[in-house]
Each structure stands twice: as structure tokens, then as C-alpha cells.
Amino acid sequence: MSDLVTNAPATSQPSMVRLQIPTRLFSTLEGMFNEEVFFLILCVFIGIFSGLAVVCFRLAIDWMHLALLGPLPQTHGWRLFAVPSVVGLLVAGLVIRVFPGIRGSGVNQTKAALYIFNGYIPFRTAIGKFVCAALAIGSGQSLGPEDPSLQIGASIASALGRQLEISREKLRLMAPVGAAAGLAAAFNAPISAVLFVIEEVIGRWSAGILGSVVLSAVSSVVIVRWFLGSEPLFRIPVTTFKRPSELIAYAFLGSVGGLASVIFAKSIGYLRPILKALPRWTQYFQPALAGLLIGLIAYLGAPQIMGAGYDSMDQAMHGQYAWKFLAVLALLKILASTFSFVSGAPGGMFAPTLFIGAMLGGAVGDLERIFFPQLTGSTGTYVLVGMGVLFAGFLRAPMTSVFMVLEVSGNYEIIVPVIVANTFSYLVSRSLQAVPIFDLLTRQDGLILPSLEEDREEAILRVEDAMLPVPATILSAQDYVDANTRRVQDSAELIFLVRMHPSGWSIISRDQLERLFQEGKGDHMLGSVLPSQFLPSLYPDLPLDSALRYVNDYPLIPVVNRADSRRLEGVVSRDSVFKKYGSRRAMEVQTSA
Amino acid sequence: MPRSAPVILVLLTLAAVTGFAGVSHLVARFTANQQARGRKLYQQGLGDASAGRYDDAISAFRAALTCDPANSQYQLSLARALRDSNDPRRLDEAESYLIALWQRTPQDAAINLALARVAAHRGSIEDATRYYHNSMYGVWNSNPDLNRNKARIELIQFLLKKADSPQAESELMALAASLPPDAVAHLQAAQLFAQAQDSAGALAQYREVLRLDSRNPAALAGAGEAAYRSGNYATALRYLRAAVNANPEDGNSRRLLESAEQVLHASPFQSHISDAERNRRITAAFTQAEQRLNQCAQQTDIDLKATASPSASPFSTLQSLWTATKPDLARLRSPAETDLPDAIMDVVFQIERQTATTCGPPEGLDLALLLISQKREAASQ
Numbered sequence: 001m002s003d004l005v006t007n008a009p010a011t012s013q014p015s016m017v018r019l020q021i022p023t024r025l026f027s028t029l030e031g032m033f034n035e036e037v038f039f040l041i042l043c044v045f046i047g048i049f050s051g052l053a054v055v056c057f058r059l060a061i062d063w064m065h066l067a068l069l070g071p072l073p074q075t076h077g078w079r080l081f082a083v084p085s086v087v088g089l090l091v092a093g094l095v096i097r098v099f100p101g102i103r104g105s106g107v108n109q110t111k112a113a114l115y116i117f118n119g120y121i122p123f124r125t126a127i128g129k130f131v132c133a134a135l136a137i138g139s140g141q142s143l144g145p146e147d148p149s150l151q152i153g154a155s156i157a158s159a160l161g162r163q164l165e166i167s168r169e170k171l172r173l174m175a176p177v178g179a180a181a182g183l184a185a186a187f188n189a190p191i192s193a194v195l196f197v198i199e200e201v202i203g204r205w206s207a208g209i210l211g212s213v214v215l216s217a218v219s220s221v222v223i224v225r226w227f228l229g230s231e232p233l234f235r236i237p238v239t240t241f242k243r244p245s246e247l248i249a250y251a252f253l254g255s256v257g258g259l260a261s262v263i264f265a266k267s268i269g270y271l272r273p274i275l276k277a278l279p280r281w282t283q284y285f286q287p288a289l290a291g292l293l294i295g296l297i298a299y300l301g302a303p304q305i306m307g308a309g310y311d312s313m314d315q316a317m318h319g320q321y322a323w324k325f326l327a328v329l330a331l332l333k334i335l336a337s338t339f340s341f342v343s344g345a346p347g348g349m350f351a352p353t354l355f356i357g358a359m360l361g362g363a364v365g366d367l368e369r370i371f372f373p374q375l376t377g378s379t380g381t382y383v384l385v386g387m388g389v390l391f392a393g394f395l396r397a398p399m400t401s402v403f404m405v406l407e408v409s410g411n412y413e414i415i416v417p418v419i420v421a422n423t424f425s426y427l428v429s430r431s432l433q434a435v436p437i438f439d440l441l442t443r444q445d446g447l448i449l450p451s452l453e454e455d456r457e458e459a460i461l462r463v464e465d466a467m468l469p470v471p472a473t474i475l476s477a478q479d480y481v482d483a484n485t486r487r488v489q490d491s492a493e494l495i496f497l498v499r500m501h502p503s504g505w506s507i508i509s510r511d512q513l514e515r516l517f518q519e520g521k522g523d524h525m526l527g528s529v530l531p532s533q534f535l536p537s538l539y540p541d542l543p544l545d546s547a548l549r550y551v552n553d554y555p556l557i558p559v560v561n562r563a564d565s566r567r568l569e570g571v572v573s574r575d576s577v578f579k580k581y582g583s584r585r586a587m588e589v590q591t592s593a
Numbered sequence: 594m595p596r597s598a599p600v601i602l603v604l605l606t607l608a609a610v611t612g613f614a615g616v617s618h619l620v621a622r623f624t625a626n627q628q629a630r631g632r633k634l635y636q637q638g639l640g641d642a643s644a645g646r647y648d649d650a651i652s653a654f655r656a657a658l659t660c661d662p663a664n665s666q667y668q669l670s671l672a673r674a675l676r677d678s679n680d681p682r683r684l685d686e687a688e689s690y691l692i693a694l695w696q697r698t699p700q701d702a703a704i705n706l707a708l709a710r711v712a713a714h715r716g717s718i719e720d721a722t723r724y725y726h727n728s729m730y731g732v733w734n735s736n737p738d739l740n741r742n743k744a745r746i747e748l749i750q751f752l753l754k755k756a757d758s759p760q761a762e763s764e765l766m767a768l769a770a771s772l773p774p775d776a777v778a779h780l781q782a783a784q785l786f787a788q789a790q791d792s793a794g795a796l797a798q799y800r801e802v803l804r805l806d807s808r809n810p811a812a813l814a815g816a817g818e819a820a821y822r823s824g825n826y827a828t829a830l831r832y833l834r835a836a837v838n839a840n841p842e843d844g845n846s847r848r849l850l851e852s853a854e855q856v857l858h859a860s861p862f863q864s865h866i867s868d869a870e871r872n873r874r875i876t877a878a879f880t881q882a883e884q885r886l887n888q889c890a891q892q893t894d895i896d897l898k899a900t901a902s903p904s905a906s907p908f909s910t911l912q913s914l915w916t917a918t919k920p921d922l923a924r925l926r927s928p929a930e931t932d933l934p935d936a937i938m939d940v941v942f943q944i945e946r947q948t949a950t951t952c953g954p955p956e957g958l959d960l961a962l963l964l965i966s967q968k969r970e971a972a973s974q
Contacts, residue, residue: 038598045605052612059623066630066660164601227620229663235689311659318686380685 039170040212043177046160047216050153050181051223057130057152058186058228061145064138065307080140080298084291084306087139091132091345092287096280099128103344106151108442108449110179111201115449119158119171126155129346136287136345140306142294142336144351146186153182153220173209176201177216184217185224187350188233192404193217199397200438203450234314236409237380247420249375253364253382254389254421258428260360261393264334264353265429265437271342273444283344290343294336304329305336308351313358313387319379321359323366330359349437353394354387361386377417384409385421393425396436463547464540466580467559467570474568475508477501477527484526485517495555497535500527503565505535505558540569547577624661631660635667642670647678665694669707676711687711702731706744713751721751722760742771746781753788761789769798776805776812783815792823799832810839814846817853824968826853855961861934862965872925875937878962879922882944883915885959889948908951911944942966 068083095103102125113121133148157178161171176197184193194210194217202209275286297305304312316326337352365382369375384405391401405418435443439451473491475484475498488496488510496513498506512531516522521529536550537558550557551574561567638653654671661667668690675687691708698704709724725748733740745768752761765786772778783798799816802809817832833850836843857863861874886908890896895908918940921933945963949955955963 041602042605045609048609049612052609052616055616056619059619062627063623066627227616231663235693237685237689311655315686318689319682320686322682378685 035167035170036208039166039173040215042160042164042166043212043215044219046153046157046174046178047181047184047219047221048223049156049160050149050178050216051185051220053126053130053152053156054149054182054185054220055224055227057134057145057149060130060134061138061307064134065140068139069306077299080303080306081292081295084140084295085288086291087135088141088286088288088291088343088345089284091136091139091141092284092343094128094132094135095287095344095346096283099124099132101125102128102132102151102346104341104346104441105147105348106154106346107147107179107200108438108445108447110151110154110175111438111449112442112447113154113158113175114172114201116447118168119161119173119175121151121155121158121175123155123159126152126159129155133346133348136340136347137307139291140294140298141287141291141340141345141347142305142307142309142333142352143340143345143347143349144308144354145348146183146350147348148346149182149186150179150348151182153178153180153185153216157181157216173202173212176209177212180213181216181220185220187404187408188221188224188230189404189407190214190217190221192400192407195403196397196400199400200395232410233310233408234317236384236411237317237319237378239381239384239409239411239414240376240378241381241414241417242376244416246375246377247417249365249368249372249377250385250417250421251424252368253361253385254393254424255428256364257357257360257386257389257421258393258425258432260330260334260356261390261425261429262432264338264356264390264394265433265440267334267338268341268437269440269444271338272441275342275344276444286343287340287345290339290345293339297332297336302329302332305333305355309333309355310351313355313383316358316362317380317383319362321362323363323370326359326363326366330356330363333359349395350391353390356394357387357390358383359386361389381414381417384411384414385417388418389421389425392422393429394437396426396429396438398422398426461544461580461584462540463538463542463544463559463572464570466544466547466572466576467540468573468576470568470570471497471556474499475513475526477506477525477530479526480522481513481516481524481526481529482522485513485522488513497556497558497568497571498526498530499566500534505537505560505568506530507535507554507556509555537565538572544577544580547572551577627660628664631657631664631667634660635664635670638670638674642674642677647674650674651678651683665697668694669704672711673707676707676714681714684711684714699727700732702728702733702737702740702744705731706747709744709748713747716755718752718755718757718760722748725751738771738773742768742778745771746785749785749789753785758789761785762791762794765789765791765794769794774805776802776809779805780809780812780815783812783819787815787819787822790822792819795819796823796825796828808839810836810843813839814843817846818849821849821853824964824971826856826964829853830857852960852964855958856964859958859961860965861938862969868926871934875925875934875941876922877958878941879915879919879937881958881962882941885948885955886911886915886944889952892952907947911940911947914940915944938969942969 068087069079101109101122106129109121109125113119129148129151133143133145137143137145154175155178157174158171161174166174179201180193180197183196184190187193194213197213198209202213275282278286294306312329315321316329321329333352333356337349337356340347341349361382361384362379364386365375365377365379368382369377387408388401388405391404392398395401401422402415402418406412406415436451439449442449471493473488473493473496475487475496477498477500479487494510496508496510498508500506506527508526508530513526516524516526516529535554535556535558537560538547538550539562540559541562547557551572556571556573558568559570559572561569634653634657638650638657641647641650641653651671651674654667654674657667658664658671672687672690672694675683675690688708688711691704691711694701694704695708705724705727709721709728712720712724725744728744729741729748745764749761749764749768752758752764765782768782768785772782779798779801783795783802786792786795786798796816796819799812799819802812803816806812813832813836817829817836820826820829820832830850830853833846833853836846837850840846859874859878861871861878863871866874890908890912895906918937921937925933925937927933941962942965945955945959945966948959949963954960
């Protein structure tokens with residue numbers, strides 16, 4: 001069963017029909033609010049409601065955790081086994097029977113809402129995600145609260161948008177706006193949330209989108225800080241970066257992080273379809289089994305891997321663990337998070353990613369310092385950089401990963417190590433796993449959503465790629481028709497560009513020119529008798545798509561220099577453009593084969 | 594469903610206010626619940642910490658902090674437990690908690706004191722001194738004077754441990770000036786002066802103790818020892834006798850008393866003795882010096898006769914010097930020979946110093962002669 005398809009309303013559902021009704025709402029505003037202004041104000045309210053929901057969600061997780069497991073350092077042995085297993089059964093029942101659209105993290109569902117379902121996310125999803133994710137994370141499943149917060153925010157925003165019958169275009173944007181608010185509230189980091197949503201969900205920048213997303217993110221963070229304080233997620237240790245030569249150490253950390261990201265992503269990508277393909281009754285037991293395995297790991301000495309694990313990250317940041325234990329924790333967290341995620345328990349991947357990165361960063365940093373004692377970076381510095389490394393490698397959000405580390409640490413000094421390490425991680429991960437994890441999950445669910453990484457990296461065809469050389473014969477509009485006729489007699493071409501005065505281009509065929517001459521217009525200036533006047537021109541750096549608008553109307557289109565529009569760089573024709581697209585397609589087919 | 598934007602905004606505002614109130618109520622209840630749980634865990638941690646079970650205490654404080662993450666007292670207690678657990682890896686975390694607290698209340702003396710102790714654990718004199726000073730001049734919630742003096746004493750002890758005597762002495766002077774009229778406090782200061790090898794300062798503090806508590810045996814013994822160390826043997830004799838009378842079990846005072854008596858009986862430089870007595874003491878010292886030289890040579894297998902060459906060794910040089918000086922003893926009675934006692938005693942002192950260097954600390958009359966030598970040397974400097 002697909003995680004995403006269950007979110008889809010039939011296109012004939014009442015809410016969708018209502019969307020097609022002209023927006024009567026704005027006709028009654030008497031000029032006080034136009035749609036843009038109203039939408040921006042609405043974004044603030046979305047931020048407030050999402051913030052309130054996330055505050056409750058975090059309280060619910062903490063309450064569940066304390067009620068079910070007790071304060072972690074004092075958790076009793078039997079609870080480590082019993083709680084995740086029993087609660088896993090309950091969660092599975094709820095997910096399968098009551099809230100079928102809440103499996104997994106929620107990022108893909110939000111993206112699907114934007115691209116497929118016109119911004120529609122049922123409000124039931126918010127309730128289900130809230131209850132089930134709080135149960136799962138609170139009982140020790142190795143998942144985080146950030147992605148569910150994102151989906152809860154998106155769901156609230158979508159419901160609000162539908163209730164207010166805003167336009168389809170704005171309704172589509174509601175889900176990402178709510179997602180940004182939810183994520184910002186969960187992370188207490190508005191910039192990272194805005195970047196993530198724009199980088200991974202919306203995929204394009206515009207002033208309108210940015211403004212609305214920022215407004216909702218900021219207002220939700222204000223709400224969370226109001227209730228839960230402005231304490232950062234971690235106590236940030238003293239971080240140091242003294243010598244540029246140490247960047248090699250961070251590059252190595254990035255490479256190791258990239259490898260770990262690939263292992264993590266491939267584990268999920270391999271196991272998830274297998275478990276989903278098992279008989280339906282087994283799905284009732286999968287979260288319980290995952291909980292049992294996690295409980296076993298915790299019982300055997302690593303309770304740190306349970307839940308989101310922020311306390312353990314904090315301790316790793318302050319050098320509480322030896323490098324071997326850090327490495328073991330990273331490995332066990334990959335296992336535990338894979339179990340939890342593929343079992344269908346609702347919860348996010350952000351916190352586990354940060355946890356694995358933190359432990360790996362600490363382990364690699366400590367190990368490097370054993371071999372190279374002259375390295376000055378503290379364990380805390382490597383832990384922080386490691387968090388960004390996994391974020392860049394696993395979630396494949398390089399910009400968000402950099403800003404997230406900066407925002408969480410509040411320290412600009414480590415930006416260079418973070419950028420270097422994240423870049424290496426991203427490159428290693430991309431070279432070993434072509435499809436990013438979120439895209440992989442959507443494809444496993446049978447959906448083809450636009451891959452923003454692919455879009456980002458797609459080689460864009462430009463006008464210059466299809467450009468033909470400057471024609472040998474160029475006519476002048478200021479010359480007489482008979483002079484121009486004489487000039488074309490020696491040319492084999494059938495279509496000629498005409499340079500207009502004082503600027504611009506036009507076009508004329510050999511037949512048209514000869515006809516003008518035969519009509520006795522030889523003593524007329526060509527510019528005054530041209531059948532078609534000005535011709536659109538293109539620039540070499542424009543996307544080739546922009547030529548498509550003209551190629552059917554004009555046999556030749558001049559390509560001119562941006563600095564001097566009279567200077568011809570070449571021409572494009574219908575044939576040259578289509579030929580270029582054809583050769584590109586052939587190359588793609590060859591590559592995919 | 595209202596269709597007017599202003600109406601919608603009013604309704605949304607009402608919904609937000611309602612939600613805000615509801616969440617406030619929830620958060621307040623949850624927080625109160627958590628705080629109660631945290632207090633219980635905190636008390637448990639305090640019990641563990643006071644019993645020296647730091648691992649349990651750390652665990653309990655951590656659990657308390659999961660219930661009430663922003664609680665400064667819990668953070669401070671956790672930091673202290675981390676610091677006191679004697680695990681160097683935990684110092685970073687302790688410091689991190691304390692720095693976070695310090696950034697919030699840099700004037701808090703208790704936090705500064707905890708940070709000073711972390712720096713002292715690390716052995717950083719500069720940081721420790723800075724935080725101890727912050728603690729002394731910071732805000733104490735109770736007994737500020739007492740706590741300030743305690744902090745200063747801790748700093749002095751740390752500096753003495755790190756062998757930074759000049760800074761320790763300057764802190765000691767500041768401490769002495771700020772002490773209340775309390776025998777215990779002055780006694781502690783006197784002991785610190787003695788530890789810093791400032792015998793004069795120590796003697797002054799012991800005298801202050803005796804002014805407040807004239808029969809204090811520790812002060813009597815300390816004053817005697819301080820006077821003895823500073824070469825004031827007559828004063829030392831007085832205090833040490835009183836100390837031995839007050840506490841006959843005090844072996845150290847008895848030993849120092851005997852040594853001081855011997856110094857006073859052996860010194861030819863005492864002002865109130867007759868010429869005959871002075872000459873007798875010089876002769877006795879001279880004879881004792883030869884015995885000491887021979888014993889030491891024997892002990893270290895040095896044959897004084899075989900190495901009679903003047904440049905052979907310090908021992909043979911001293912032997913030659915002693916032999917050359919011996920005839921001068923007969924001229925001691927002559928009133929014209931005013932420099933002769935010093936010249937003879939100089940030979941004695943050279944032998945005592947050399948033998949002390951080669952054969953270790955002397956005892957009895959030799960020790961007395963060495964002490965007289967050191968006092969003369971200090972006086973001449």
C-alpha cells in the first residue's frame with residue numbers, strides 16, 4: 001500500500017470542487033485586503049497555529065517518554081523491551097486501521113500534496129501524525145519529531161486554506177508554508193526550515209514564496225520560544241578552527257559521512273519494499289519487532305539510540321564518549337533507525353540523521369587526533385560538523401545542512417569546515433547513490449515527483465547550443481531593393497536576415513525580394529517595403545526553451561550580443577533547435593540504457 | 594462561513610488567543626508536573642553526591658534536568674558532580690554547563706567558584722585565579738565574608754600546590770587583612786603562611802591566634818616552629834616550651850625545642866655570654882667540626898690523608914684549612930684578636946655546610962652549628 005496515494009482525494013471531492021469556485025471571499029474586502037496581503041497575514045496565523053501544535057507535540061513526546069520509559073538514565077531493564085514492542089503494536093493498529101496516511105516521515109507526503117493533490121492534506125493526517133508519532137518516539141522508536149512536525153504544520157495550513165476557500169494557486173502553497181512553520185518550530189531554527197522547504201519541497205525561489213515561508217517560520221519559532229524558551233537543542237561547546245591544513249581532516253570526515261549516508265539510505269531503500277511486500281497481517285507486528293530490536297540494543301548497553309537522542313548528542317558534543325563507543329553508537333543508530341523507519345512507524349529522519357552524524361563526527365575526529373595530535377579541533381567541533389555532514393549526504397540538502405549547523409551552533413567560525421565536509425559528503429553520497437532518499441521513497445510508493453536535485457543538476461540546453469553560424473549574406477534595410485537583389489544573386493540561401501535601422505532585425509525570402517524587384521520597387525529602400533517588420537532576437541545564454549516560442553513563426557531568429565544588439569552572434573532555426581533536443585534525448589536514452 | 598477578510602482575521606485571532614491560552618495551561622501543568630519530578634530526582638542526586646556516589650548523582654541530576662532542562666541549580670549540581678567525579682573526560686561537560694550558567698549570571702559567586710575549581714582541576718593558574726577572584730568579588734546569597742575568605746583560601750592552596758609562591762603570598766596578605774577576629778581563621782592563615790615559607794607572616798598570625806586563645810596548642814607549636822624557621826631561637830624556645838607543656842605528645846615541638854636549646858647553648862655569638870664562655874663554645878664547635886668531617890669522610894669512603902693535596906677535593910681542602918686554623922685557637926684569649934672568633938667559626942661553618950651537602954642533614958650539635966651558620970649567612974646578606 002502506498003504511503004502517499006492514501007492522501008489523495010478524488011478530484012471530485014467537495015473540497016476540490018469548492019476550489020474551482022471563483023474566490024468570492026476577496027470580492028467583499030472593499031479594497032482593504034488584496035489576495036497577496038491576506039495570504040501573507042494568513043501565513044502568520046499558520047505559523048502561530050503550527051507553533052502551538054508543535055509545542056503540544058513536543059510535550060506529548062516528553063510526556064509519553066516519561067510515562068512509558070521514565071527519565072532515560074534511570075530506565076528499568078524490562079521497560080526497554082516491553083514498551084517499544086507493546087506500543088509498536090498499538091501504533092501499527094492505528095496506522096493501518098485509523099490513520100493510513102501517516103506512515104514514514106511526512107516530507108514526501110507534503111511534497112506530493114504540493115505537486116499532485118493541489119495542496120490537499122487531510123486534517124486527519126495531522127491528528128494521526130501527532131498521536132502516533134508521539135507514541136512511537138516517546139516509546140523509544142529511533143525516529144525524530146521534526147518531519148512529523150513538518151507534516152502537522154502542512155496539514156494544519158492545508159485545512160485552513162481549504163476552509164477559507166483561497167485560490168488554487170495559493171492553496172498549493174499552503175502546505176509548504178505550513179511545513180516550514182512546523183519544521184522551524186521543531187528545530188527552533190527558522191532559516192534552516194525556510195531553506196529546507198524551498199530547497200527540497202518547493203524547489204524554486206520567488207519573492208512571494210520566500211516572504212510567506214519566512215513569515216510562517218518566524219511566527220512559529222516565536223511561539224515555540226515563548227512556551228519552551230529559547231534554549232538551543234544542544235549546549236554548544238567551544239569550537240575551534242585554527243589552521244587551514246586541518247580542512248583535510250574535515251574533508252576526510254565528509255567522505256566517511258558520505259559513505260555512512262549511502263549505507264543508511266541503501267539499507268532503507270533495500271528493506272522498505274521488502275517489508276511492504278510482506279502479507280498485510282505482518283504489518284501489524286513490524287513496528288513491534290522494530291521496537292523489540294531497539295529495546296535489545298538499548299538493553300545491551302546503548303540506550304542512547306532510543307528516541308530522537310538529543311541528550312546523547314549533547315553528551316557526545318562534550319566528549320563524554322570514547323571514539324570507539326561513538327562509532328558503535330553511529331552504527332547502532334543506523335540499524336535502529338532503519339528498523340523503525342522501514343517498519344512503518346511514523347516518525348522523522350532528521351534527528352536520527354543528526355545523531356548518526358554527531359557520533360560519526362566525534363569518532364572520526366577523536367581517531368584523527370590520535371594519529372595527528374597537532375589537530376586543534378575539539379570533539380565538539382567534529383560532532384557539530386558531523387551533524388551537517390550526514391544531513392548533506394543523507395537528506396541531500398547541502399545548503400540547509402550548512403545553515404542548520406550554523407544556526408544550531410550560533411558559531412560562524414566553523415563555517416569553512418562545515419562547507420568542506422558537507423561538500424565531500426554530498427559528492428561521495430551522490431556518486432554512490434544516484435537517487436536521493438526522499439526521491440527513492442516516493443518512487444517506491446509509485447509516485448514520480450519532481451526531483452529537485454535532478455533539476456538542480458540537469459544540464460540546461462541554451463540558445464548557443466543550437467546556434468548556427470552567422471549567415472554569409474546579411475541585407476540592410478537602408479539599401480535599395482535592387483542593390484539587395486544583386487547581393488543575393490550569388491548566394492545559395494533562400495532566407496536572409498535584414499539589419500534594420502537604427503537597430504533590430506527583420507527577415508525576407510529570396511522570392512519576396514525578387515517579387516519586390518519585379519513589382520518595380522527596385523528604387524525603394526528595403527526597410528520601407530519589407531513584408532514583415534521587426535523580428536524577435538535571442539541571446540546566446542538564454543535557455544533553448546525560449547527559442548521554442550518563435551521557431552514556428554520565423555524561419556530564422558537572430559542571436560545577438562547582450563552588450564551590442566547590432567552584433568550578430570549567430571542564428572537559430574526550427575531545424576537547429578529540434579535537432580539539438582533530438583540529440584539530447586538520444587544521449588539520455590543511451591545513458592539510461 | 595464568513596466571507597469578509599476582516600471577520601476572518603478576527604476569528605483567526607480569537608482562535609489563536611484561545612489556542613494560546615489552552616497551550617499555556619497545558620504547558621504550565623506539564624511544567625509543574627515535571628518540576629516536581631525533577632525536584633525529587635535532584636534530592637536523590639544531592640544525597641548520592643554527598644555520599645561520594647558521583648556516577649549515581651550524575652545520573653540523577655541528568656534525569657532531573659530532563660524534567661526541568663533550564664533549572665540553573667540542577668545544572669550547577671550536575672556540573673559539580675561531573676567535576677568531582679575525577680573523570681577528566683567529564684570536565685569539558687562540567688565546564689560547558691558552568692559557562693552557560695556564567696553567561697546568564699556572570700556575577701554569581703557560586704558559579705564562578707565552580708568554574709575556578711574546574712580550571713584548578715585542569716591546572717590552569719590563569720583561569721583559576723580569574724574565576725576565584727570573580728567568586729571573591731561576586732554576589733553570594735549567604736555569608737558573603739566567610740565565603741569570600743573560603744574562596745581566597747582555596748585559591749591560595751591551589752597556588753601553593755602549583756608552587757606559585759609570590760602570587761600565593763600576595764593573596765595571603767590580602768587574606769590576613771580581611772580576616773575576622775576568629776582564632777580558627779587566623780590559625781588557618783598562619784598555616785598557609787607557613788606552607789608558603791613565610792615564617793614571619795606565619796608567626797604574626799600565630800601570635801594573633803594566641804592573642805585570642807592564649808592556650809591554643811597548635812598556635813603555640815606553630816609559633817615556635819615559625820620563630821625557629823626564621824632563626825629567632827630565643828622566641829622559638831619560649832613558644833616551644835609552652836607547646837610541649839601544653840601537649841607533651843607533640844614530638845615535633847620537642848625536637849625543635851631541643852634543637853633551639855642547642856643553638857642557644859652552642860652559639861658563640863650570643864650577646865650576653867662572657868669571653869671565656871664564648872671561647873669555650875668556639876673551641877667546642879671547632880672540635881665538633883673536625884669530628885663531623887672525619888665521620889663524613891669515613892661514611893663516604895674519602896681518605897683524608899691520601900688526598901692531602903690541596904686541590905684534590907673539598908674535603909681535603911677543608912681538612913687542610915682546619916689543620917692550619919687549629920693553632921689559632923690558642924690566640925683566642927688575646928684581646929687584640931678581634932676577628933679571630935669569626936675566622937675560626939667560618940672554618941667550622943664551611944665544614945658543616947660541606948658535610949651537610951655530602952652526608953645529609955646533621956643532628957645534635959652539628960645541626961645547631963649549621964643553623965647558626967645559616968642565621969649568620971642570612972644576617973650578612
